[in-house]
Amino acid sequence: MSSNKTKINIRVEKPGFDEDQDMFPFIGTDDGDELLDSSDLPSTLPFIALRNSVFFPTIVTPINIGREQSTKAIQKANTTAKYVAIFAQRDASTDDPDEDDLYEIGTIARIVKMMRMPDDSLTAVLRGRQRVRRKSLSKKGGYLNGKVELLKYDLPEDALTFRATIDSVRDAARKAIELSPNIPSEAQMMLDNIDSSSHLLNFIASNLNNEVISKQNLLRENSLAKKATMVLELITKELQVLEIRDQIDTKARGDIEEQQRQYYLNQQMKAIQDELGDNPNKAEIERLEKRALETELPEDVTKVFAREIARLRRMNPQVAEYSVQLSYLETLLDLPWNVYTEDNFDLPSVAKKLDDDHYGLEKVKDRILAHLAVLKLKGDMKAPILLLLGPPGVGKTSLGKSVAEALGRKYVRMSLGGLHDESEIRGHRKTYIGAMPGRIVQNLKKVGSNNPVFILDEIDKVGQSHRGDPSSALLEVLDPEQNSTFHDNYLDVDVDLSKVMFIATANNFGAIQPALRDRMEIIRLDGYSEEEKLEIAKSHLVPRQRKEHGLKTKQIKIGAPTLRAAIGGYTRESGVRSLNRQIAGMMRYAAKQIAMEEAKSVTIKPDMLETVLGPATFEREPYRAGKLPGVAVGLAWSQVGGSILYIEASLSPGKGGLQQTGNLGTVMKESAITARSYLKAHADKLGIKREAIKEQDLHVHVPEGATPKDGPSAGITMLTAMASAYSGKPVKPYLAMSGEITLRGRVLPVGGIKEKLLAARRAGMKHILLSKLNEKNVREIEARYLKGLTITYVETMREVLDFAL
Structure with missing residues (x-):
């Protein structure tokens, strides 16, 4: 039943x-x-x-x-x-x-x-x-x-x-x-x-x-x-x-009665041991008190410890709360309350360490050195929180580790990706079974220092759920004015985080909570150019992979042309992770040849890459000079670097309509409309017949329609392509341009200048048109990267057309 x-x-x-x-x-x-x-x-x-x-x-x-x-x-x-x-x-x-x-x-x-x-x-x-x-x-x-x-x-x-x-x-x-x-x-x-x-x-x-x-x-x-x-x-x-359930119930009742009996006997034994002065729990408490005397605890922590160990002394060791209280006191004593490592303020050696570990990133290194210089002069500076912002693989996390090694500080990394529980930051109340401190305190305990370099990795990937918002909990951690009294729920005492050097990393700035962004100083890492990737591969990646694959220097040779071919044909990224994987593939190929005694040494040449790594993943379209009107070359930027961008314009009989194709975004479409409006308004001055505008439809197309394209950089390129189509004059060969346009005829500056100029140089371009306001960005680029390029700065759209046509 x-x-x-x-x-x-x-x-x-x-x-x-x-x-x-x-x-x-x-x-x-x-x-x-x-x-x-x-x-x-x-x-x-x-x-x-x-x-x-x-x-x-x-x-x-x-x-x-x-x-x-x-x-x-x-x-x-x-x-x-x-x-x-x-x-x-x-x-x-x-x-x-x-x-x-x-x-x-x-x-x-x-x-x-x-x-x-x-x-x-x-x-x-x-x-x-x-x-x-x-x-x-x-x-x-x-x-x-x-x-x-x-x-x-x-x-x-x-x-x-x-x-x-x-x-x-x-x-x-x-x-x-x-x-x-x-x-x-x-x-x-x-x-x-x-x-x-x-x-x-x-x-x-x-x-x-x-x-x-x-x-x-x-x-x-x-x-x-x-x-x-x-x-x-x-x-x-x-x-x-x-019947089986009845037997289990009977046995359970017997077990409960036995537990009550054991509890009674334990209480009697405890009383006898107290009388004889032979209580094992007393020895445990004395050990904790001795550790407390040997540990330099802050005054408020000393008071809390004295109060809590008095509670432990009154507790029955058989109850579950006893082990919770014992664990709490152990945690208090394990934390490095007044333990600091001595900083190495030999800034030249710090600079050398950063240069040895990371190629390029000059602005980032200068900012870190400036921060350390102030810390050296002032001594107890409240450290601002640095945010290393950039695409994956550019060395944000490893840069923080290099800073720790250069300073002589302990290094600790905390990954925040996918964190949804606020108690992971602030800890749990110690009244709960299984409670423990937050991960900030846990990492300080693990590293054993109160002034480490603390990497908060992937801070833009912190989530929120019904368990709270960890981003809000991080506000207290990352505020220099508040983190000297950071409150952990488990410890229930304030922890001083003002001496910790926090370095956060992120890929997407917009995904970070606005209040959290306000508390951090942003250092952007825009990614590496192909030239920089080549130097990184030669100086860092190849030696590292050679060592990891058990190869000697004489056993494998990878020349600069091979690395350049691998960078262009097999990677499309801002960082160097994918390039590192491709180099590892070359090392495996060489290791197999040598291990099977098919060769004593292997030299990998560019024409061998298809055999070693497979067919090229990416193809870069070279510049093709032509005399056909209506074709102009622009410069584009993305997180994986720069590239040239063809813009084509053609006319057909119609009623003056405008058609745009090529998977264009809203901003690019607006640039096309603005350029055509400017041409219609100034047709007489530009030598364009108004009948051509009124009686012919204009079709603007940007090739590679499967790739979404957007941004204001193509404004002057669209203007040039349209003017060339209407006037019948071809665009000057080997000319590329980038700039935003306005209805008033102004040429405004754009971003990504370094990547764009490097892309133009790789494509064999000779002349570049840029906004006058971008001249300051060009001055920041090393001269060797601009060799063979003639850059002309313009302020108006009329200057663009005069030069280009």
């Missing part, structure tokens, strides 16, 4: 409901063996489909009607002969069952009473009468209905064996009622009042805690003898479960 019910009851899944509810059965006044006559039934009966339950004959139970088709069926039955056929569903998740979704054998029931519930649903009290077999099914009228065939039980041939089986079923049900604490004793009386064998079997079968398929097998069985045997087997299995 089901042991999780408060009464003997039937678990029925009501149509339209997805969860079981307990319904209380009512025992009829007769023995339940009264059979129906088919002449008493209408030819077609309404059907009701049950989910997760089987309805048995002789059982009276209320059913909540939820589904619309079931509501119509029960209302139809109530207004006619009050009979309804009930069938169990094969799949409870089916909301609109059909013939194949219902079992063939069901039960015909009579409506005893209909009730309207407060939630406007119907509850029908049904009394099962007789088993039926479904002969047909229809959905006519919006509900399930059909014809049925009445079924009768086959009477047992061996009456004595059958009676013995029924007695065994009744005895097993009594034992189940006795063993289950949740079934009331009144259930015993209900069993004793059932005289009919079929009624008894149906009543017990409906209350068994079994699956629908098992109950459906019981309903389908025609032989009373077999049905009795099946019920006996099922209730015996459930009785075994109840």
Whole structure:
């Protein structure tokens, strides 16, 4: 019998409901063996489909009607002969069952009473009468209905064996009622009042805690003898479960009594040990007090430690809180409250260390050296938080490690990517089981210094959830005016973070919380040019990979042309991670050749890269000089570097329309409209016929349509291409340009100048047009990168056209 019910009851899944509810059965006044006559039934009966339950004959139970088709069926039955056929569903998740979704054998029931519930649903009290077999099914009228065939039980041939089986079923049900604490004793009386064998079997079968398929097998069985045997087997299995559960409960009660006994004896032992002065917990407390005396703790921490160890002394070692308190005191003593490493303020050696570890990044290095210079002069400067902002692979994290090594400070890195829980920063209250400090305090404890270089990696990837917003918790950590009193929930004392040199890294500035951005000083790392990547590969990547692959200097040679080909054909990134992987591929190729004794040394040449690394991943379109009007060359920038950008313009007969293609963004489309408006307004001065503008459609196209393009840099390039198309004059060869335009005819500055000029030089361009305001950006670029380029600065769009056409 089901042991999780408060009464003997039937678990029925009501149509339209997805969860079981307990319904209380009512025992009829007769023995339940009264059979129906088919002449008493209408030819077609309404059907009701049950989910997760089987309805048995002789059982009276209320059913909540939820589904619309079931509501119509029960209302139809109530207004006619009050009979309804009930069938169990094969799949409870089916909301609109059909013939194949219902079992063939069901039960015909009579409506005893209909009730309207407060939630406007119907509850029908049904009394099962007789088993039926479904002969047909229809959905006519919006509900399930059909014809049925009445079924009768086959009477047992061996009456004595059958009676013995029924007695065994009744005895097993009594034992189940006795063993289950949740079934009331009144259930015993209900069993004793059932005289009919079929009624008894149906009543017990409906209350068994079994699956629908098992109950459906019981309903389908025609032989009373077999049905009795099946019920006996099922209730015996459930009785075994109840007996095992009773044994477990008895043992658990015995264990609890034993624990109480041990607690009493432990208390007696503790009292005796206190009298004799031989308490092992006393030794543990004395060890902590000795450590506290040897550790230079701040005054407020000393007071907290004294208070908490007094609490520990009063605690019973057997309670769970004792170990929590002991762990808390250990953490207090493990933290480096007044432990500092001595800084190395030999700035020339610091500069040399940074140069050895990182090629380029001159602005970044100068900013770090300036910061250290102030720290050297002032001594206890409240360190501003540095944010190294740039694309992946440019060396942000490794730069922080180099700073730590150069200064002689301890280094600790904390990855914030995917952090969603505020308690990861501030810690948990120590009253919780398993509580621990936040990761800031944990890392200070691990590094053993109160002034490390602390890298907060991927600060732009901090998330938030129902557990709080870690970005807001970081505000106190990264504010120089507040972090001297950082509060960790676990420690419940202030921790001084003002001596920690925090360096945060991020890829996306916009993803950082605005209040957090305000507390950090931004140092941008824009990525490396191809020339810088070449130097990094020669100075750092090749020697490192050679060492990691167990190769000697003489065993492999990779020349600058090979590295340049690998950079251009196999990588497209701001940093050097992908390049590092390609160099590792070359090393593996050489290692295989040498290990298999196919060669003593390997020289990898550019024409071998396809064999070593596979086909080139990227193809760079070279500049092709031509005399066709309407084609101009612009300069583009992306996070992976610069490139040249062709802009094509052509005319066709029409009404002066403008069409733009090439996957252009909003800003580029607006630049095209602005350029055309300028040409229309100044056509006479520029030597363009107004009829050409009015009577011809202009089509502007930027090749590589699969690549999205946007930004204001192509403004003067679009202007030049349009003017060339309208005037029929080709653009000067080997000329590239970049600049934003206005309706007034001004040329405004743009960004990414270094990357753009390097891309122009790689493409073989000779003349460059830039805004006059970009001259200061060009002066920051080393002269060797500009060799072979003639840069002309312009202020107006008229100057652009005069030079370009």
